Amino acid sequence: MHGRIILIALGILIVLSVIFNEFLVSFSLIEFFFGVIFLVCGITSFKKRNVGTLGSLIFGTILMIDTFQLFPTSLDFGQLFLLMIASYIIDAGFSGLFHIRKPHIRINKSIISENLPPKFTGNTLELTTDVDWSSLTIDSYKIDSPVKVKAVIDNDIYSFKKEYDSSKVNIFNKLKVSNVKIPERAKITVYLNENTYYNYHADLNVCTAFFDLRRIKTREVRIKSTGSNITLIPSQNDNTSIDLNSEVSSINIKLPEDVSLVLNHIGDLNFKNFGRMYQREDGTYVTDNFSEAFYTCYLNISSEISRLNIEFI
Structure with missing residues (x-):
């Protein structure tokens, strides 16, 4: 100028x-x-x-x-x-x-830390996370409430919202339609109480997710994934049923030695590291530790152009 x-x-x-x-x-x-x-x-x-x-x-x-x-x-x-x-x-x-340089441009970020729900009744919580372009972690922690949410969100890019009552918690982090920037991934961590039972539903859109459920009592887990990378460790405290609808995603199941896996799948799925599993007459796959394991993870996958990796830890 x-x-x-x-x-x-x-x-x-x-x-x-x-x-x-x-x-x-x-x-x-x-x-x-x-x-x-x-x-x-x-x-x-x-x-x-x-x-x-x-x-x-x-x-x-x-x-x-x-x-x-x-x-x-x-x-x-x-x-x-x-x-x-x-x-x-x-x-x-x-x-x-x-070292003269341009001043730092301030980003409109929110740092969220909250215990939910304020008043919890019963022993089972319905938990939902519906997130876009985020790094999502589910882990256990010694907390008094059923859920503790920690998040770092850019308010110019995302619309973050939470809903709850005495028996459910819903967490949403959606990209704004008006956003024209290439977004930095939001970072969301959800800590769960080891003494509470959970029914968990995750909707992931182009996310990186790490679900460590080893110390969590999960009765039912439902995951819908599009273009995401998921790492999941099943519970060592309860039998778990996981329904996973996957489109163009990478799924990595890490099994503790005392947890067996029963796998049933339909659709296009590429297997990797499948050596410790065998196929039964009904078409399901079972890990070789099925008879000795304390708990079992029942994994039902419906997939399109996805990859599954199974390994023991």
Whole structure:
């Protein structure tokens, strides 16, 4: 912008010098004019701390001093050109010493930490998480309430909402339709009480999810996943039934040694690390520790173009 203003002003001066036969335009006037331009450009940009602002201030000051003949001798065009180069060299040196950079742009983020629900009745909680483009973690923790939610959300990108009553908690984190930025993933962690039973429903849209259910009593888990990466460790405190509807997702099941897996699937599914499972007559797959395991995870998968990896930990 400043460069365009200088070009327009220079063009006007040239037109005036031709029309008025240099009556209005002398070298001193041009020097004064550009001295003002460089000073104004330097001062208006100084608060932004951009590289080049100090050079503009130095050279503008030199032009003003020479205009009023405060130097011992008057400077010619070649000397002024060299002084302009020197001004910006000095600016570059100071920029390197003091690491001048643009100010940090403040992001409108919310840091959320809340225990839910305030009043819990019964022994089973209905929990729902419906999230877009987020990093979601489910884990156990020593808490008094059934659910503790911690989240870092950019309010310009996401619409975060929670609903609850005495027996259910619903957590939503949806991308705003009006958002045009490439969003940074929201970070959401949900801690669960080890003494409460849970029916859990997760709706994941392009998310990275880590579900560590080892110390959690999960009676029913339903997951709908689109374009997501899921790592799941089944409960070691209860038998678990997991229904998973997967579209173009990666599913990694990590089994503790005392938990067996019964797998039933339909659709397009690519298996990996399937060595410790065998197929029964009914078409289901069972891990080789089925008869010795304390608890069993029943996994039903309906999938399209997804990958399943099963490993023991």
